Amino acid sequence: GFLLLPPFAAPLLSTEGAFPSAAREGVEEGEEGAAARGAEGGAAMAIFRFHQYQVVGRALPSPSEEHPKIFRMKLWATNEVRAKSKFWYFLRKLKKVKKSNGQVLAINEIFEKKPTTIKNFGIWLRYQSRTGYHNMYKEYRDTTLNGAVEQMYTEMASRHRVRHPCIQIIKTATIPSKLCKRENTKQFHDSKIKFPLVNRKVRPPTRKLKTTFKATRPNVFM
């Protein structure tokens, strides 16, 4: 229960610049992982490399400051340990507090509220290229925010050769279809969408049945 964020902490949390926080509405904590839901025969839930965490921390109370301000951050990391480390990294850059004179009050994983609907995610990021820092805005269509973030990391790696330590997520948001900017996402905003599958790759149903040589040439149509 429990966390009293002082009312004036809110504007501090939403400074512009390199403050990564997810501006997503409707975040719920402690929801049962979607992996459990998918286990009953669902078609979904991949294993995500990046999990979303909410980390809450503050400086340690001292004689001069009995009740230090509490700060909350939503960030992506592969595990909780890394999440806490990232929290301190960002907090150090904004406040005069370090891990050694601070404490993490809570760390919770945030799960997708509705992983069965498709959403358009906009991700604002700051990344380091070979020649400097740049900001970027990218859009992804996915069922979960974690999936979209994962897409973002892989796309940045492939298109810009930026590895994940050099990427800072500034903000993420679910974008309604009307406000999407990229043609790539907008082309799927069609309730009567229809396209054929061209040039299909035929593959065996299990890796075990894979052979180097085949008796016949493949039928690539359907």
Next chain:
Amino acid sequence: MFVSLLLLDHDRKVFKRYVEIGRVALVNYGKEYGRLVVIVDVVDQNRVLVDYPDIVRGQMNLKRLQLTDFKIDIPRVPKKKTLVAALEEADIKNKWESSSWGRKLIVQKRRAALTDFERFKVMLAKIKRGAAIRQELSKLKKQNAS
């Protein structure tokens, strides 16, 4: 100077099966192998949202799906009840099981589940059938020869 007949022939469709909302597809890779699913929405070029009465709605890569000839009439991302009703109305289950593709899959499953005794019985039946065919053939040959 050569004009492709394909370009001129506007009425002829090359593709018959499309990825569209309501398309019934067969899963041919992965954990859900062999199951029918219905495409209820399109995520992007490679992934679709699929659903069926007995699974949780989720996304699937199109590489794992094989489109069938069947399509049902549903709105985008329908409620489970609507989906079940539409499937019932289109009678997909029976249509699938009576189609040649569906029948082949059922036969494959049956053959894979045979016990050794059943395989023995199949062998005897095959021999019997072969003998009957060869008898008729030799009769016809005798007729033709004479």
